[in-house]
Amino acid sequence: MASALHVEGGFKMKHTKMSSEISTLERTRNRKRNLIPALTMAGPVTIWMMVFVLLPLIYVVFISFMQRNTFGGIDYHFTTANYTEILQPVYLKVIWKSIKLAFLTTAICILIGYPLAYYIARKPSKLAAKLLMLIMIPFWTNTLVRLYSINLIGQPNGFLSSFLMKIGMISKPLDILYSDGIVVVGLLISMLPFAILPLYASIEKLDKAYLEASSDLGARPAVTFLRITVPLTLPGIVASVILVFIPSLGMYYVPEALGGGKVMLIGSLIRNQFLITKNWPFGASLSILLVLITLLMLWLYTRIAKLDEMEVV
């Protein structure tokens, strides 16, 4: 019995070995036959991503450890000075302000966007599609011109100011230009659609039966909302947070168009290092910091929701 088993076992082993030999042979042959189609089909995108995305990013990391020479070029000597420079109070202040404004924008976007997404999701699907379309249309107008319009609305001698003075809501001309407040308004206007779409997608998927069950079991609407609706739509909320927070953090044209250069954020700081003061290594180290903050956000996101939800968005 034991020997029979042994023989059988031996045969099995031989058999699997043979089949694996065949399959490797076949695989090599397959690979050879597939080589040209694989090169022509997967090749271009592979090369593109390597040349235009991966290598440049690696180079940015490399440059962030190099020195700047007096002519605005790069000296290839290792240094960590670019990172310690970030710790200067003047730069920390800029970074802190950027995070604060991006956070504020994200919070307001969710607070405004969630009820609207809920409102749209409750409508019949044809009307909902139209309402979503209305959210999308502003995407096709130039963002900067819209920002400039906000600028016009906020002018101290503009029509909003004179209107508010006429009805007695304010006693002196409006003074909101070049302030953090108007920068947040600008960020809101350009980011709100990004917040609403994923929120809508997750609220729309929500099974109404849960809400009914909750209220049947005696929960008040507020309790149902906080304990059922919010947890079930959390992936949408987190997706919105990411889609709003990351672009708001690195955005520089909003503060430039509305802050009049008085509101300095990390995006403008980086841009200036590259296009104005020509301190590439320092700009590189700042952008690595920005990427790290982004990665931290994404890591939090994958902890809360699965990453493949992102593809839907």
Add this chain to the structure above:
Amino acid sequence: MASRKRERKRRLGKGIGNIYAVLVYAFIYAPIAVMVVFSFNDQKTNYYWKGFTLRWYEKLFTDSSIVEYLWNSLFIAIAATVISVIVGTIGAVGLIRFEFRIKKLINNSLYIPIVIPEVVLGLSLLMLFEIIHLPLGFTAIILSHATFCIPFVIIIMRGRLAGMDLSVEEASMDLGANRLVTFFRVTLPMLIPGIVSGAFMSFTLSIDDVIISNFVSGPYSTTLPVKILSLVKTGLSPEVNALTTIMIAVVLTGLLINSVVQVLMRKRALTHTKSYF
């Protein structure tokens, strides 16, 4: 009594909902409304309303430097769209069909242009063009735009490919068609809807891009948004308002035509199915 009370409460809730929605839409659309209204304003500095005029539109069509930048933007957007649709479509099929060592790396790298802040992508491309001595300008802008459009095309295509029956391709090859013929006559026609939405997405992203174009554009070859960014600081001429008003009018007309065509096609499809019975 209780039901009437509940009914009243429900109606009140609905009313509040409607008012809320109107307010949010008003907030989103207020800047656009101001943009359109001020394109008819008879004053250069544009801070307050002076009177109705069409002269900015007239100027746009007779002598205007700003229109030139619109052509630049359109040219760049079309070129970037064509490149990203070709590379993206072929790449999406290739990345699903074939196994190779760095496939996972490439698949993950597709998410980089989507998730990292645009300013970082912009500066890394600027560095790249500096290293390879490519002068900043049209070519650099087109290559950069294609870089952030390709991942979107591939992701859209993947969604399309996932819902596709791949055995049709095998059948085609079993029946004697080679890979090339199969790709052009079987795979490609099935991918058309994905290609259209990928192209649409690329075009939209490219035409409104500010940040990346700002990094890689040259002094004489720049896009409309970058030009507007430089003008915003000194004050926009109502000419720009007029141009953007025309652009949004074109988009809205396109959307309208699209929905009318869809309704007509649905009607035609219905009559066709009827004729089978």
